[in-house]
Amino acid sequence: xxxxxLDWANLLLRWLHVIVAIAWIxxxxxxxxxDSNLEPPKADDLKKKGVDGAIWSVxxxxxxxxxxxxxxxxxxxxxxxLHWFYWESYWTWLSGFALFVVLYLFNASIFLVDKNVFDWxxxxxxxxxxxxxVGFWLIYDTICRVFGFRKNGDRIVGALILVVVAIAxxxxxxxxxxxxxxxxxxxxxxxxxxxxxxxxIIPGQRKVVAAMTSGKPYDPAEFAIYGKRGKQRSxxxxxxxxxxxxxxxxxxxxxxxxxxxxxxxxxxxxxxxALIRQFFVTRHAWHLGKAxxxxxxxxxxxxxxIGLIAWMKPAPEAPMAAAPxxxxxxxxxxxxxxxxxxxxxxxxxxxxxxxxxxxxxxxHAQLIYQQVVVQKLMPLSNATQMTEAERGMVKRWxxxxxx
Numbered sequence: 001x002x003x004x005x006l007d008w009a010n011l012l013l014r015w016l017h018v019i020v021a022i023a024w025i026x027x028x029x030x031x032x033x034x035d036s037n038l039e040p041p042k043a044d045d046l047k048k049k050g051v052d053g054a055i056w057s058v059x060x061x062x063x064x065x066x067x068x069x070x071x072x073x074x075x076x077x078x079x080x081x082l083h084w085f086y087w088e089s090y091w092t093w094l095s096g097f098a099l100f101v102v103l104y105l106f107n108a109s110i111f112l113v114d115k116n117v118f119d120w121x122x123x124x125x126x127x128x129x130x131x132x133x134v135g136f137w138l139i140y141d142t143i144c145r146v147f148g149f150r151k152n153g154d155r156i157v158g159a160l161i162l163v164v165v166a167i168a169x170x171x172x173x174x175x176x177x178x179x180x181x182x183x184x185x186x187x188x189x190x191x192x193x194x195x196x197x198x199x200x201i202i203p204g205q206r207k208v209v210a211a212m213t214s215g216k217p218y219d220p221a222e223f224a225i226y227g228k229r230g231k232q233r234s235x236x237x238x239x240x241x242x243x244x245x246x247x248x249x250x251x252x253x254x255x256x257x258x259x260x261x262x263x264x265x266x267x268x269x270x271x272x273x274a275l276i277r278q279f280f281v282t283r284h285a286w287h288l289g290k291a292x293x294x295x296x297x298x299x300x301x302x303x304x305x306i307g308l309i310a311w312m313k314p315a316p317e318a319p320m321a322a323a324p325x326x327x328x329x330x331x332x333x334x335x336x337x338x339x340x341x342x343x344x345x346x347x348x349x350x351x352x353x354x355x356x357x358x359x360x361x362x363x364h365a366q367l368i369y370q371q372v373v374v375q376k377l378m379p380l381s382n383a384t385q386m387t388e389a390e391r392g393m394v395k396r397w398x399x400x401x402x403x
Contacts, residue, residue, distance in 0.1 A: 003348055009102050017095040024088035025241055031085075032238050036284030038068055070220075070227065082209065086202050093194035100187060104129070104180060110343075114177035114381040125176065129184050132172065136188035137195050139164055148232055157236075165189070165243075165270065169263040177381035178257035182266055186247030189240050196233035204230045238281065242273030254375045259312055268304050275301035326400030327393050329358050335393060336361060339384040340368075365402035368394065 038053025046054065046067065053068040104111045108122035112129060140161060147156045168188065172181040204226030211218040246269045250256045259265050275297045282294035336355050343350040355361045355368065371378040372386070373395045379386055397403075 003350060004352070006102060006106070007351060010099065013095055013099040013102060017092065017099055020088055020091040020095060024092045025245075027085050027088060028234075028238055028241065031234075032281060033284055034066060035068075036281065037288065039288065041067075084202070084205075086197055089194050089197040093191065096187065096190060100129075100183070104183070110380045110383050112176055112180045112381075113383070115385075116382065117173075117177060118175045120175075128175065129180070132168065132184050133188045133191040136164070136168060137192045140192050141195070141199075144232065144236075149228070161236075162271075166267050169267045169270075173263035173266070178262055179251045179254075179381070181263070182247050182251035182257050185266060185270075186244045186251075189247070190244045193237045193240050193244070196237055200233045201230040239274050239277055242277045243270030246270060246273045254377050255312070255314075258376060265308060265312065268308055272301040272304040272308075275304070325396075326403070327397040328400075328403050329361060329397070332361075332393055332397045333358075335386070335390045339379055339386045339390065342384060343379070362402050365398055369398040373398070 034055060035053075037055050039055065041047055041051045041054045050069055051067045052070045055066050057064045057066070105126045108126045108129075112125040113120065113122055143157055143160045143164070147153050147160065150156065165185070169181075169185050172184050175181070176184060208223045208226050211223060247266060250266065250269060256262065256265055256269075279294045279298035279301065282291050282297065285291035286293055340355050342348065344353050345356040346354070353364060353367075355364060361368065368378075373391055376391070
């Protein structure tokens with residue numbers, strides 16, 4: 001029953017996580033588009049009101065005319081019903097961390113620890129995984145504080161973050177099971193994205209709004225730093241988005257996280273994501289003549305992906321001199337007993353699957369073949385130490401008709 005309930009928790013949390021992440025990413029992408037396409041107002045009344053930029057757009061049968069003010073409208077006040085965009089961020093992180101706890105920390109011995117990578121206790125692995133999330137935020141935040149507003153600060157911060165992410169990817173892939181390592185690297189960046197919203201963007205905006213709506217005179221220059229900090233962290237978040245998504249997606253593909261030098265594969269995938277995001281961000285400004293054509297960013301990103309595909313191409317299988325003898329159920333039963341029953345037997349049925357009888361094994365033969373032989377996802381992190389010879393036996397059993 002416990003496993004059954006955990007599976008439901010896993011499903012519902014994953015669903016919630018995807019829903020709120022879509023909302024967060026959607027609002028982030030929209031406001032980046034909006035900022036990049038704003039044009040100085042031409043009407044005198046808008047200039048007098050302090051409009052910094054304006055845009056006309058059409059969607060869903062209606063027309064929208066958005067105005068951006070750096071401070072409150074001249075001679076007016078911000079409406080008390082001000083719409084904020086932060087709960088999407090908070091719920092994305094909360095649901096993601098809850099999912100991480102349910103799926104990885106509760107099953108650290110299976111999901112986090114791979115003794116072939118690093119032999120340590122599940123408790124130590126779980127604590128270290130959480131420290132990755134906290135540690136990256138502290139390092140990243142320090143980099144932004146120290147270098148963010150210096151001359152060429154954006155380039156310095158970008159270069160340092162690349163170095164830190166590369167080191168973190170290498171370290172994670174040498175401590176955790178491959179799948180967990182990819183997820184942890186994605187989660188540490190996502191944690192910093194939400195922390196940017198929680199610690200910097202929203203508190204700064206609240207101070208500015210409080211001053212604007214207080215009815216008391218204030219000096220806009222005094223509050224300008226909050227806008228600069230918020231803008232800096234918001235820009236970082238938009239560049240983090242695609243790297244985080246590819247890190248989260250790629251941990252479902254064993255040929256990526258089990259590849260040699262998989263830390264480098266992860267880093268290059270995230271780099272390609274950041275370059276492609278830069279293409280779309282710059283493309284908005286290019287349409288208005290504010291920037292050169294951004295095609296080099298997309299070209300480099302695509303070339304990185306093509307290079308990865310070519311580099312990771314599997315070697316062709318050597319021709320076999322003779323067809324191997326087929327394997328029957330009696331020969332693979334000891335393998336299933338030793339390697340699979342712990343999660344798919346009478347006591348525990350992960351994902352509701354049992355293989356502890358001949359009928360059940362044959363019913364799920366296709367699934368067993370895919371997970372054990374083709375993708376090599378199971379056993380998870382190879383916790384039960386299935387050998388290549390045993391995988392070969394399962395392969396011959398399935399290809400011989402699963403008899």
